[in-house]
Amino acid sequence: MINMLILGSTYALLGIGLTLIFGIMRVVNFAHGELYAFGAYFVYFIAVLLGFNFFLSLLISIVAGGILGALIEVILLRPMRGADIDTTMLIMIGAMIVMQNTEQYIWGGVAKSVSTPFPEMPLVIGPFSVSWLRLFVFFAALALIAAAYFLINRTKLGKAMRATFQDRDTASLMGVNIQAIYMATFAIGSSLAAAAGALLGPVYVVSPQMGNIASLKAFAIVILGGLGSIGGATIGGFILAFAEEMGAGYVSSGYRDAMGFLLIIAVLLFKPTGLFARSERIG
C-alpha cells in the first residue's frame, strides 16, 4: 500500500512532465525516461562520488535536469520549429540513444546504489512499518506535484503556458514570447522527470537501462490521464502504480510491468481520449 503511494507519486511527476511537453509543444519526448535516469545518476554523482549532502544533491539534480532540458530544447528542438511531429519524435529518439549510451560509457553497465542519511530502522505504526526514506520520497514527490500545480495555475508563466497551449497565435498577440515558453516548458517537464529519478534512485538502484521502462510508463500515464491534462497525469500515475501492485500481488510479480500496459490497452479500447480528458486541455 505504502509502496503504491510512493510509486504513484513519482509516476505522477513523470507523467506531468511528459504531458506538459506534449500538450504545449506537440513534441513526443522519447528522451523523457533518460531525463529521469539523468536525475538518478546526478544524485549518485554528487551525493556518493562528491560526498555532498543528500538533500542538497536532490535539489541540485532537479535544477540540473531543468538546465539539461532547456539545452535540449534550444539545441535540438528550436531549429526544427514547425517541423512535423514525426521529425521531432525521431530527434528525441536520437537524444534518448545518445543519453543512454553516455550514461553507460561514463558509469558502466553495473547498477549503482545511493546511500541516504535516513535510519535503517523503519518507522513502525501499529501493524504497519515503513522506511523513513520511502516516507520522505512520498512527501517530497507530493510537494513537487503541488509546486507544479501552483506554477501552472497561479503564476504568470503558468498562465502564459496555458494560453500558448490553448491558442498559440493569440497568445503571441498578447505578447507572450512563444520561444521562451517552449524552453520553459521543456525545462520544467525535464526537471520533474529528473526529480522522479532523483527520488526513486536511492529507493532502488541506478542503472543505464532505468530510463527505458520509465519512458514507457510515462507514456502509459499520459495515455491514461488524457494528453495535456495535468490532473489526469497525476491520477494516472496513481492508477498505474495501483494496477502494478495489484498485478504483482495477486497475479505474479513477473507481470508487474505488464499490468500497466494491459490497463492502457483497456483504456484505448473503451475511452480513447483518456480517462479524464474533457477534450484537450491543460491545467
Add this chain to the structure above:
Amino acid sequence: MLEISDLVCCYGKVEAIKGISLSIKQGQLVALIGANGAGKSTTLRSISGILPASSGRVVLEGQDITRCSAREILARGIAHCPEGRRVFPDMTVEENLDMGAYLRRDSAEVAEDRDRVLTQFPRLAERRSQVAGTLSGGEQQMLAIGRAIMSKPKLMMFDEPSLGLAPNIVEQVFEIIDGIRKSGTTILMVEQNAYAALDMCDYAYLMEAGSIVLSGRGSELIDDKHIREAYLGG
C-alpha cells in the same frame, strides 16, 4: 499614425496581399471592407507581426515596425482583436483579461483597468470566474474586446467583430467600438458588413483579390456605384 506602403504578404508561394498602401490618422476609425478571401485578415495579421511581410513597410508614428515581432508591436501600442474572437477557452474571464495585460508591469493599474472593463461589461462581471469557453458568442466578443483594451493600445484592430453574432448583439458591439473611438483610441476595423462599417467609419478602403481597389470617406463610398452593386445589394 500608421502608414503602410507597398505591403506584400505570402502564404507559401501565393501572394495574399499584392502591394497595398493605406494610412490611418490619429483618432480615426478606418474600415477595411471587401469579400471573403480579399486579404483583409491577412493585412491585420501582417501589421500585428504574426505573419511576416514579404516586402513593403509598416510605419507606426514614424518608426518602422515591419520586422518587429508580435510582442514588440503590441508593446508599441497596436492591439489586435482577432477574427473568431479567439478567447482562451479554458481560462476564466479574469485570466483572459489578465492575458491582455501580459506585457504590462504596473500591476496596480492593471487591476484598476480590469475592474473598469468589468464595469463596462456587466455580463462579464457576472461571469468573472467562469471559463471563457462556456460564454455565449456575444459575451466572448465582449471579452475579446476587453482583453484588447487591457493592453492600453494606441491603435486597436478589429477583425470581423460582428461575425456570427445575433443582430442585436452586433449593434451593441458596434456601439462599443464607437465608444472606444470616442475615448481617443485609433481604430482599424475589418468588416464584411459593409453598410455598418461605411456608416460608422471616417475613411474606408475596399480590398479585392489582395489589392486595394477603392478608398474614400465612408459617406462617399456608401454612394459609390460599384460598392452599391457588389457589397450593399444594389
